[in-house]
Amino acid sequence: xxxxxxxxxxxxxxxxxxxxEFPPARPQSPSAPAKVSSRNFEISNSRNFKPKKFFxxxxxxxxxxxxxxxxIALVALIFLIYFLVSIxxxxxxxEKLKYAEDLIERFRVEFNALSNVSDGEKxxxxxxxKGWYVFSFSGDALKPNSCANKNCLCVCDNVLWEGFKKDRQxxxxxxxxxxxxxxxIGEFSEVKITGDLKILNIIKTGGKIYIFEK
Numbered sequence: 708x709x710x711x712x713x714x715x716x717x718x719x720x721x722x723x724x725x726x727x728e729f730p731p732a733r734p735q736s737p738s739a740p741a742k743v744s745s746r747n748f749e750i751s752n753s754r755n756f757k758p759k760k761f762f763x764x765x766x767x768x769x770x771x772x773x774x775x776x777x778x779i780a781l782v783a784l785i786f787l788i789y790f791l792v793s794i795x796x797x798x799x800x801x802e803k804l805k806y807a808e809d810l811i812e813r814f815r816v817e818f819n820a821l822s823n824v825s826d827g828e829k830x831x832x833x834x835x836x837k838g839w840y841v842f843s844f845s846g847d848a849l850k851p852n853s854c855a856n857k858n859c860l861c862v863c864d865n866v867l868w869e870g871f872k873k874d875r876q877x878x879x880x881x882x883x884x885x886x887x888x889x890x891x892i893g894e895f896s897e898v899k900i901t902g903d904l905k906i907l908n909i910i911k912t913g914g915k916i917y918i919f920e921k
Contacts (some may be wrong), residue, residue, distance in 0.1 A: 800883070804883075804884075832875055837902035838901075839900050843858075844892075864884065
């Protein structure tokens with residue numbers, strides 16, 4: 708085939724045109740949405756996923772669980788303290804009750820010694836039960852149930868405030884103290900047992916027995 712000059716220019720021009728237009732550009736409308744593959748969408752969503760609600764729920768659950776554990780521990784601790792205090796109180800009250808019984812028996816011995824005389828005096832030293840009192844209930848005064856409405860002497864704890872009930876002291880002596888029924892007991896002010904050695908005067912005069920601090 709014979710090419711003239713004009714044919715060479717044509718080939719050159721055609722080749723350059725082919726190179727410039729290859730690969731052919733795809734026309735795309737500016738308003739057409741870009742294609743996004745499902746994989747790209749999943750990766751994008753996984754990267755942008757923020758499990759804030761999940762962690763908040765988990766944190767709230769853990770906080771509630773810890774709060775319940777703390778409350779259970781507090782309740783158990785309160786019960787333990789109450790149990791230990793009850794045991795200690797029972798032990799202390801048991802010891803004081805034993806001391807009160809011993810003191811009442813000593814009063815009985817001294818009262819018997821004064822029963823054959825019209826007037827007389829005795830002395831005894833006491834230091835237990837510490838913090839308790841010696842009471843007399845005679846005449847028309849309210850009396851503990853254990854005294855069967857008779858004159859009596861009692862060793863028991865003191866009720867500092869009786870409130871609207873006027874027999875709280877009598878109930879205390881009857882239920883948690885020791886009483887000695889003795890018709891010759893006179894009325895005297897309560898005597899506190901301080902824990903230190905205290906000398907008590909037991910005086911019989913006018914047919915009545917009284918107890919005073921020396």
